[in-house]
Amino acid sequence: MWYVDEERLEHIAIGAGILGTGGGGNPYYGKLHVRRLLREGARIPVVRLDEVPDDALVVSVGGMGAPTVGIERIHRGDEPLVALRALEAHLGRRATHLIPGEIGGANSTRPMAISAMTGLPVIDGDGMGRAFPELQMDTFSIYGVSATPAALADIYHNVVLFPRLADAVTLERYARAVTIQMGGAAGYAFPAMTGAEAKRTAVPMTLSLAEAVGAAVRRARREHGDPVEAVLRVAGGQVLFRGKVVDVQRRLVAGFARGVVELDGLGDDRGSRLRIDFQNENLIARRDEEVVAVVPDLICLVDRETAEPVTTEVVRYGLRVAVLGIPAPFLLKTPQALAVVGPAAFGYPDVEYRPLPGVYGGDRLVAARVNP
Template sequence: MTAARTGTALTRITEEDIDAIAIGAAVLGTGGGGDPHVGALHAKRAIREHGPVPVIAVTDLDDDGIVAPVGMIGAPSVSIEKIAAAEELVAAIDLLEQGTGQRVAAIMPIEIGGGNSLIPIAAAAERGLPIVDGDAMGRAFPEAQMVTYHLAGLGPGATVLVDAQGNAVLSRPVNGAWSERLARVLSFEMGGSATMIDYAYPGSVVRDVAIPGTLSTARRIGELLLGSELRDEERIGRMLDELGGTRLFDGKVSEIERAVSGGFTRGRAILAGTGDDRGAGFELDFQNEMLLGRRDGVLAAVTPDLIAVLDQSTGHPITTETLRYGARVTVVAFPCHPQWRTEIGLATAGPQYFGYDVAYEPIEELALRAEEARA
């Protein structure tokens, strides 16, 4: 039995939906957002114990009901080995309610990333609450202030961090930048990752700020990549057609550098071309998420547009912490949500924020220029 649907939109999530959502969210998560396998295990267990999770559209939120974004913060490489317990999710929601005096009406992913799309589903099941079909990034980003709430001039409000030892911290950062600084230090002291809630706002605010329909989009991507109606070589192409994406490179990982630093998984991957890209090279830079790609030294895609690395045969996404030497991969890119192409969006999550000495250019323009150069 699959989830009940209205058109292509989810109206509830069952255990049978989780694998598709996990794969699709990992594609949109651009290599970050936590491990999708761990998140899927959490969500499946919670649904098995507590039943399917109702899904509510962003447009259907009540004005006054508080929507709590629940997720994990820290280095993805750590979260694979330091798996959060269900008690952490419940404790985080309890502390938010105690600290604010307001009841949570719904749960929302703060980002559409591998694990951070599934942990909120588990939290919703644990508390018997609906999950919102939307998020605050339209992808995954490495820092806490990189959300559409911040772009709208809103602060993080009451912020909760909880760890496996039972430590629970409620803070009120003055702005998004301070939220990131404080949460990063705390998550490091909590063992490298922690459960986090921030930017909890009523539905009237979420309707104006959230990027709608992203869980449904993730589920659709997963259906395409898992479905038997397409041959392996057709799946990536169909997904790109539906999402307006671009195939950047086919290659084999010839070098990988990766380390946990400052609470992030940082690194670089070098690819040697295969197939039509034989003889060319591709370089990927990442900080939890894939942020920049260059083909033979020429910019091919850059944050805030989405860059994903997929298994060349199955199309399944590969996260930054599981990318391995010798893997045969396809690199693809998708346009980001228009909010990220604004002046404040680029100042918050554009290439220069991350220290790259390049100007942002939309993936559509870069892809057209690359096609003309190869013609």
């Protein structure tokens, strides 16, 4: 067990921004909330999956909605807690552990705030190991955890409970519709699972990974090293391309920002062009028409000097970036997972998923524990 302190929180926010692969919302706002709670004396324990009893009641909590709403109508703070209490009332049982649904972006920090309010420990792991746009894309759902019961709460503490829906795809549709009525952003509590289910389905050690990535970036910035290399040493993977953004096209398709970013090479990549397709998160990178990285592998745009993540909402003409290719967590590479988070699931049936070489940093942390 370890505790989140201000320094680790700072690191996690940086790492989570990078693992957001262009989406997931900005962790900055959640970080400020958690930092305030820490300064007021809250303690936030983090436990490894193998420390969770099989009969534990683990609930994923966080926020869903549009990042543009999130930067303007800052959250009340306890919306996920209200959703959690409603879910517990429905289940007739209190939760024992919290888990992030998505380590990439804003939802890395929201469970910590709920931990600070309840004293419940946060599990070192999540349902994606990165960010994805839709609910059915988490490993809980992929590996058979029931999507419902599920609860949403808004700034007025209105609660909507879904006792039973067919599956996570259905929940995705219903939950989005409710979220709009809740003002474009809501707190959620779902899915609920046993400790045994969490151990089987969660991507392990991703809070530790985000923390380590952020720590490495800050150290490199402080010591005038290369923050981009520092990210890769911890997260695994490689620089796919260094270049500047020469074109960005965005269009709205069924509520998602789909689009294309084009980069011209700089330095060693001069003369080449990289094209990235995105749907909130980056999906496919093609170098001079040849596919070089494909979802679920992580394609991350970062500032080439500072490793500051560049999201698909702010990416624009002229930015000078490094494009990182980080291998996906093991749990996202099985045939079962690829059916839901592979290229075909995002509308690219002709693109073959060829995994990037190397091992996802979180999986490396697990291996290092098993075989020190």
